[in-house]
Amino acid sequence: MTTAKTPAPRTTLNLISGFLGAGKTSAILHLLRHHPAGERWAVLVNEFGEVGIDGGVLEDAGGGIPVREVSGGCICCTGAMNLRVALTRLLREVRPDRLLLEPTGLGHPAGIVDTLRDPWLAGAVRLGNIITLVDPSGFSQERLEQSLIYADQLSLADVVVLNKTDVAPEERIRALEAHLAGLYPPKLAVVRTTRGALDPALLDLEGRARPGGAFTPVQPGAASAEAACPLTTPGLPDHGQAPQADTARGWCFPPELIFDRKGLEALFAAPPFHTLTRAKGVLRTGREWQRLDWAEGRLEITPITWRRDSRLELIAPEDAVPDWTDVETRLRAVTRTG
Template sequence: MPLQVPTNIITGFLGVGKTTTILNLLKNKPANEHWAVLVNEFGEVGIDGAMLADGGAMIKEVPGGCMCCTAGVPMSVGINALLRQKPDRLIIEPTGLGHPKQVIKTLTSEQYLNYVDLRATITLVDPRNLSDTKYLSNNNFNDQLAAADVVIGNKVDQCSSEDIDTFNDWVSVQEPALIYHQLVKQGNLPIELLDIERREALTSTIQNEREQQLHDHSDMEPVFELPPEQAYIRRENKGQGYFSCGWIVGAEHLFDFDQLFSMLSDLTAERVKAVVNTTKGCYAFNVSNQVVTVNEISLQGYESRIEVIDSQLLPWAELETILLMLCGIKV
């Protein structure tokens, strides 16, 4: 029998800190191990792959929120490509707007029986969201929590005591009971959690109650690349009540760091992710609830990529004009 690769799904809604968590796990992995990460994004331009590339893992991206579709062709192609590299562990990060049950169904199918050792599904949640009706009424948010073997309450340093009590109360009433739960900050969870075995009963009761909402992206293009003759491109996506717009800008165009930071701080979109070449170097920007987090990364010669997601259709053309101005591209 071929070697089964230990595999974990790390899921959670938009802005909960999945990518930061995976980066922390990569920093703390055994030095002699080679890990692979399959990452899916709702947006079209591929931000997480660039962020995770600094972690030293093998990365494969699936664009446009399609990983969790019933057919799962793009996901299977990505998994197969990574398994051929014989990693010591595979981590799968579905989009924050994805259906984790479909990912579990694929990984536990006969297709991967001899190749994947699926262990605990870890769902990250911001405890503050457990009191917000916008999240509690969202099917995907509830799907992600229902699929979890382990629930991690992230961003505890930003939570009130009431938020923490809500998280603890929610955990205590789950049926079936969770295998493990913990409150952490900045995605710092123990690496040992990856080896917790999943609940077999959860997989056996998976229902496809919303399969009709899913769609086949078997002919979808790969993550968009910038044609050599263009200074930038823009791509949009929509679905599940959300809209996204992404830009790829040539590496030769540098964004003014201070003006970009100020603009992102003022932007009211629910989620912004970016890897940008700036006047101060290459930086990863994460924006959630108008809080901007910035980390310097070591990518060289990589195009700037910016993705904005919101539940309302935003004036993308106006935002584009501002972005191009910040990097000196004449409109």
């Protein structure tokens, strides 16, 4: 009789991203000093230049925690193969419980998330919270408009850490917090800190209700097996408080599910979708992900950096509530598994 092997536990990988000078290395050093004694950690650092600096700093101060470098290119794009090789080697040699991955501040970390969905890596690594550090002193609407990388790092993050708040002007801090509060999907947390003093609990933080938005439970049968998908659109009531007409509904879908963009456009051009009061979502449409926004009878679909999951929230008028089971069936009819 053959006994089935128990799958090896996956390594939890946390991206520690942020623009140049935001304090990523300081934050990782703080995390290493406060990591649980019973856990095996490792660090993988990507430096854009040929000569690595941060890796040496981390290794020297890391108290014996293994540190590896990927130098000479951004692992978000041109260095993706180097990332696969370095990750594979580190996982096999160290077998860490947790891996902190610091990409260069010049890169788009969304490319790393795409790489982690490689079949072998997906079986070995579980993507934990993506932490983005930002120096509020450099925040402005002009910078958001001029730097796609800067905006993308804020959009992709699960948790945003406002670092160096002891030297940043209060008006810049509040402006950044206001911008982050308006992003969709909302963040698990936005916290202030100094000198990279990052609370290790943020690495595994799970969210439901958040200030300014009510949690919308996922409907039975609509969620992925990967438990939590916190839907928190401000103004969209949760189902514990929803009106009797049941006018609001939200779904989460696993990242492996791919939506056909033309199929989505066709859905919103016909009933019951074209009678909706409001629709908002982030959906994977292939290698790319899109933000969907429906208001006043107009559909807008624009690129977004989000990579965590696909999610969609709909609000119908009280006098035209659709059959939500039929709506879900129609949604799933324009998907395929990637």
